[in-house]
Amino acid sequence: MGMTMTQKILAAHANLPEVKAGQLIEADLDLVLGNDITSPVAIHEIEKMKVDGVFHQDKIALVMDHFVPNKDIKSAEHVKEVRDFACKNCITNFYDVGEMGIEHALLPEKGLTVAGDVVIGADSHTCTYGALGAFSTGVGSTDMAAGMATGKAWFKVPSAIKFVLKGKPAPFISGKDIILHIIGLIGVDGALYQSMEFVGDGIGYLSMDDRFTIANMAIEAGGKNGIFPVDEKTKAYLKDHATREYKVYEADPDAEYTAEYEIDLSSLRPTVSFPHLPENTKTVDEIDEIRIDQVVIGSCTNGRLEDLKIAADILKGKKVAKGLRVIVIPATQQIYLDAMDAGYLRTFVEAGAIVSTPTCGPCLGGYMGILAHGERCVSTTNRNFVGRMGDVTSEIYLASPAVAAASALTGYITDPAKD
Amino acid sequence: MENAKGFVHKFGDNVDTDVIIPARYLNSSDPKELATHCMEDIDKDFVNKVKPGDIMVATKNFGCGSSREHAPIAIKASGVSCVIAETFARIFYRNAINIGLPIIECEEAAKEINAGDEVEVDFDSGKITDLTTNKTYQGQAFPEFMQRIIDCGGLVNYINEK
Numbered sequence: 133m134g135m136t137m138t139q140k141i142l143a144a145h146a147n148l149p150e151v152k153a154g155q156l157i158e159a160d161l162d163l164v165l166g167n168d169i170t171s172p173v174a175i176h177e178i179e180k181m182k183v184d185g186v187f188h189q190d191k192i193a194l195v196m197d198h199f200v201p202n203k204d205i206k207s208a209e210h211v212k213e214v215r216d217f218a219c220k221n222c223i224t225n226f227y228d229v230g231e232m233g234i235e236h237a238l239l240p241e242k243g244l245t246v247a248g249d250v251v252i253g254a255d256s257h258t259c260t261y262g263a264l265g266a267f268s269t270g271v272g273s274t275d276m277a278a279g280m281a282t283g284k285a286w287f288k289v290p291s292a293i294k295f296v297l298k299g300k301p302a303p304f305i306s307g308k309d310i311i312l313h314i315i316g317l318i319g320v321d322g323a324l325y326q327s328m329e330f331v332g333d334g335i336g337y338l339s340m341d342d343r344f345t346i347a348n349m350a351i352e353a354g355g356k357n358g359i360f361p362v363d364e365k366t367k368a369y370l371k372d373h374a375t376r377e378y379k380v381y382e383a384d385p386d387a388e389y390t391a392e393y394e395i396d397l398s399s400l401r402p403t404v405s406f407p408h409l410p411e412n413t414k415t416v417d418e419i420d421e422i423r424i425d426q427v428v429i430g431s432c433t434n435g436r437l438e439d440l441k442i443a444a445d446i447l448k449g450k451k452v453a454k455g456l457r458v459i460v461i462p463a464t465q466q467i468y469l470d471a472m473d474a475g476y477l478r479t480f481v482e483a484g485a486i487v488s489t490p491t492c493g494p495c496l497g498g499y500m501g502i503l504a505h506g507e508r509c510v511s512t513t514n515r516n517f518v519g520r521m522g523d524v525t526s527e528i529y530l531a532s533p534a535v536a537a538a539s540a541l542t543g544y545i546t547d548p549a550k551d
Numbered sequence: 552m553e554n555a556k557g558f559v560h561k562f563g564d565n566v567d568t569d570v571i572i573p574a575r576y577l578n579s580s581d582p583k584e585l586a587t588h589c590m591e592d593i594d595k596d597f598v599n600k601v602k603p604g605d606i607m608v609a610t611k612n613f614g615c616g617s618s619r620e621h622a623p624i625a626i627k628a629s630g631v632s633c634v635i636a637e638t639f640a641r642i643f644y645r646n647a648i649n650i651g652l653p654i655i656e657c658e659e660a661a662k663e664i665n666a667g668d669e670v671e672v673d674f675d676s677g678k679i680t681d682l683t684t685n686k687t688y689q690g691q692a693f694p695e696f697m698q699r700i701i702d703c704g705g706l707v708n709y710i711n712e713k
């Protein structure tokens with residue numbers, strides 16, 4: 133029996149000729165990632181291990197992005213702890229204020245993750261790098277500690293679901309609409325313990341930013357990873373960014389999948405996830421007038437340059453609705469600069485939005501846009517759980533940058549095509 | 552591994568890590584402090600009700616969402632001796648094993664056991680007994696590899712002993 137793309141990458145990293153779904157393996161890691169929330173716990177754990185430092189100074193990335201610039205004294209202490217650890221262990225890829233960005237936008241941009249890699253990260257959205265044709269998955273802090281110490285991690289080889297993306301998406305349909313549609317289709321545990329492998333001619337129409345968004349939210353369907361084949365667009369991206377050699381893996385023609393879904397991209401409509409689960413999806417055509425108090429455009433899901441371009445094109449020369457708070461967060465310093473050069477930041481500020489330094493901030497209710505009792509937010513982030521962005525009675529509506537920007541102008545959830 | 556025995560706190564589908572331990576408390580990594588906010592956004596009174604040894608029972612996809620290890624740490628530090636669920640989200644599953652919070656999957660038990668029931672779990676056999684209703688269930692015992700990690704008291708000790 134043939135192997136899926138994920139299984140092939142795992143077999144190669146476990147030095148095995150083949151692996152099967154359900155098999156427990158130990159795989160070599162190309163990169164271990166942590167952030168300012170998960171790394172302190174990992175550092176406490178690695179200090180309990182009988183090891184002499186970390187396995188490789190260049191193969192660990194510590195990105196301070198969730199509560200920085202430090203939102204309070206305790207956060208400052210956490211970051212200080214990670215900074216001291218990075219310094220003591222000569223960690224090459226430590227990113228603090230001034231260099232940092234949201235980790236899953238930053239690592240591909242810096243070329244630290246490439247096709248064919250096995251990456252673990254103590255952040256659930258580590259699955260983002262599947263867009264590059266890598267196996268990457270979220271783990272907890274203890275797994276991160278073990279990864280930093282040994283350069284290895286144990287995995288149960290996943291089975292896979294195949295998603296055949298067909299056709300060309302209509303205007304205003306982006307990666308976000310595609311993945312929200314899929315999560316609505318299969319549910320928040322629809323891919324539990326499994327790989328989500330994306331194939332089909334529709335992928336050729338998707339930008340790398342679209343693919344990052346789709347792979348990023350595989351975890352919202354319970355997936356272990358989401359993965360795309362490597363095509364010319366991937367290779368062009370890697371040529372511009374990669375800092376090391378990459379390897380292309382392909383699924384065997386006779387690979388086994390537990391299920392197969394065909395998604396016609398040309399028929400998709402702008403899609404919104406209603407509170408309080410990403411699977412509660414509706415298209416903009418099914419939505420009554422829902423008044424909102426805040427819009428957030430940013431995060432590891434949708435804070436990349438193309439996302440900001442889509443929003444800026446809609447907001448250019450216009451004003452956001454009176455009484456609405458619109459918060460735009462470029463995901464990295466480079467994206468911030470590129471958006472500045474392209475004039476997007478001026479467009480946002482002139483429209484009455486604010487532009488923040490890169491941070492995860494409001495996505496997880498950290499700071500920089502917390503919601504009060506009963507308030508509603510349209511957000512390009514990835515989770516709309518109870519209390520995720522503030523008070524337990526507040527509501528988050530997940531949407532694409534186009535829907536978020538169109539809604540920013542009207543003050544209610546709006547179809548970007550009707551704006 | 553010792554049996555778990557205690558009274559049940561019951562939850563539904565898709566209990567996410569944001570309600571287990573809201574991110575506003577993640578500026579701490581101290582288990583005792585995290586425990587004082589455990590389940591706060593789904594059951595504000597949980598921390599006052601929970602007694603050492605108590606058992607959590609939930610249905611599908613327990614622990615979905617973020618990878619924060621603070622979630623199983625908060626549950627363990629609040630005194631909970633075991634979580635029984637129909638299924639667990641995969642990162643939570645790994646984290647629970649790695650930090651030594653006993654968990655067990657059993658669809659029937661997760662559905663049928665009621666809040667307040669007294670329940671005993673035998674981890675070696677995977678047998679779950681509802682002492683209130685006198686009903687027994689067969690849970691999914693851990694694969695041998697994971698059992699070894701648990702027997703060592705978590706991943707750190709497992710690596711140290713290797």
